[in-house]
Each structure stands twice: as structure tokens, then as C-alpha cells.
Amino acid sequence: MNRIIRYTGAFVLLVVLQLIIFNNIEFSGYINPYVYLMFILILPVSIPSWILLLLSFLTGSVIDLFSGTMGVHAFATVLAGFVRPWVLSLNVTAEGAEGDMSPSAYRSSIRWFIVYTVSVVFVHHLALFFVEIFSLRHFFHTLLRVLLSTAVTSFFIVLFDFIRPHR
């Protein structure tokens, strides 16, 4: 019960941060961090995959609703939710995350957490930017946006992981 309240709090906080601060960050149209994805990353390792998918859809839709981009974030976030267990299973080593704990650098190692974050964020951003433009016309321009934004989003997520309470 306590955990549900904490995750709800994290959800609201990340969505508000995204809408008020991160949606307004843009460096010459190349870097758009989507930090709300952190909510999907920090859900417990043992969460059933169907709940994970539904939560991903919900998170993406809420962002879509408030930024007027129907379906784009929902699509990308569901894909991120789908690959997350797979990325986790590739990466669960002795130092990796297990059980009902939340994946974090605090419990595992910073290196593990960065690899995990960058992988999922990259998949999400790749889907997001290419679905948004819906063509391969400016392929390299879009790819550059994906790479730069992945770096910045991952940076903020790792940073936030350090300052969030771990219990």
C-alpha cells in the first residue's frame, strides 16, 4: 500500500516536472529531454509485464493529453515498457536488480544503471522522434535529435536517481 502511494507520488512529480520544466527546454530544436520516462524505469523489477504495459500506456497518454500530441508518447512509452523486462534480463548480473526492488544505481552499480537507463531511453526516443515526424525524409537530422536527447534525458534520470529517497 505504502509503495503504491510512493509510486503515485513519483508519477505525479515526474509528469508535472515534464510539463512545466522539461517541455520548455529546447536547444535549437535538437535536445528535448523526456524525463517522465523515469517512472517506467523505476517500477519494481518483479512487476507483471501486463501491468507495466498498461502503466506505460497511461503515462504516455497523460503526457500526450497535456502536450497536444495524441498517441505519439503513448506509442513510444508502451514500446519502452515492452523492452524493459528484456533489457533487465540481459543485464541482471550479481550486481543487477532483483525481486521487488526498484532498479537504481544505489542498489546496484552506477555503471549498470547507466547502461539500463540509456538502453530504454534510446528505444523510447527513437520511436518518439520517428513516429512524430512519420517519415525518413530528415533521417540523419532526426537521428541526431534522438542521440542528443537520449544523452540529456539519461543524464537527468541518473541525477534524479541519486537524489530520490531509497528505502
Next chain:
Amino acid sequence: MRSLLNFLLRFKTLILFLLLEVVALAMISTSHNYHQTVFYGLSRNITGFVARRVERGTYYFRLRQVNEELVQENTMLRKRIEGLTSAPQEGVAAVHDTVSGVNYTYLSARVISNSVNKQKNFITLDRGSRQGVAVGMGVASPSGVVGVVVGVSGNYSVVMSLLNTDFRLSASIARNDYFGSLAWDGTNYRYARLSEIPHHVEVSEGDTIVTSGYSAIFPAGLMAGTLTGDQKRGGDFISLKVLLSVDFKKLTNVYVIGNLTHEERENLEKEVVK
């Protein structure tokens, strides 16, 4: 039956995943008229409320720039008044008809939410149907064309920005009146392309691009941008790179432009073309 059930259970994650993605894609494909839906009006009222609060907080940091813009516009208007009142009055007296000449109304509005980083950028204004804004009206800032109103609620309106890959503006080269279609290609927010200009037309760097007035949304001669000198040739036409006169990242005060004779003109055009 049993094996089918087993199959579904085994692949339930994959099936749910595909189902959700299909729903998301369906949402994307129907989003083209999303801005006219009632649902959007409702969500716009909520987000508009939040955006207005945020905008109020950050407005003070931009006061200097806003002031400069207003001073510039005042100067421009003063010059225009000078030109009108000191017109040569040879033989006949100048008649200042203040009623019949008026075709466009201007309503000032504040930008409360804006973006330049998407493919389809939209702007939210703090004026809506209660203040007289209607779908299809043009929006301009003191420095030039901004977009077209695509959705209104009671107190807010949503504008399709020039920085939207669906947006087309009928624009002409001020020097020789050749007109083409101005559109954004979705890359740099400072530049757009003017296409459909016949290749024999002489153009030079720095030429002014203005609205043609053919669409009845904007009055003719409204500033849109200047040519950069970069041009591409395709078939009988050239497309020219245009530096937009409006810096969309610094957008604060705009005007909503209503055309009083819009309906009359549209009806006539419809009648004849039919």
C-alpha cells in the same frame, strides 16, 4: 480451443503490447482534426489554466524584450500615420472613410504556451470565443505572421504555428509580386521554404517575403520573412530558403486578425467555382 487459450496465455504480453500500440497508432492517425473536438476543448481549458499561471510567473523576465518590441511597433505605426496625414492633396481633398475601408479587426492576445521543437507545433493564446476569436482567424506578432487559429474554447484558443509541417501560407516576393507557398520543413525553427516560384523569376538575397492576401486569412503585405539566398531547383519551379521574421522562441504578444468580409468572399467563391 484449449490450445488456443494456451497460446493466448503464453503470448499475453505480446498481444497486449501489439493491442496498445495499435490503439496509439489509431490515436495518432485521427489526431488531425483533434483540435476541433469537444474533448480537446475541455482538456485545453484545464491545461490553459495551468499554462496561464506558469506564463504569469515567467512574463516578468521578458519585460525588457516585450517593451522593445512595442516601442519598435509604435515607431512603425507613427511613421505610417505620418505617411497618411501628409499625403499630397493636389486638387482633390483626401477622403478618410473610416467605415467602408475597414476589412480586418485586430485583437491583442498573449501567448501562454508555445513550442518550436516538434514537427507539429501549436500555440495557446489567452483569448477565446468569449473575446471574439473564431477558428480560421490569422495570428500575427508585431514582427510578422505567426499562424492560424484551429481551435477555440471559452477563454483560450489554439493556433497552428507556422512551425507546423501541415501549415501552408500563400506568400509573395514583395519586390515583384510573384507568389508561392511558404511552409516549414520541420528542421530549423528560424527558416522556412517558399516553393512554387517559377524559375525565371529574379530573386536576390534579402528580398522581403510578405503575405499575398489571396487566402483572406491575412491582409496582403504582412511581413513573413526575408530570402537567404539559398535556393533549390526542381522542375519548372525553385524553392527559396526564407529567414522567418518572427523568432518563435521569443513570442509574447500577438494579434488575432479577423476578416469582416471573409464569409461574403467565401460564399461568392463557392458559388462561382461550383
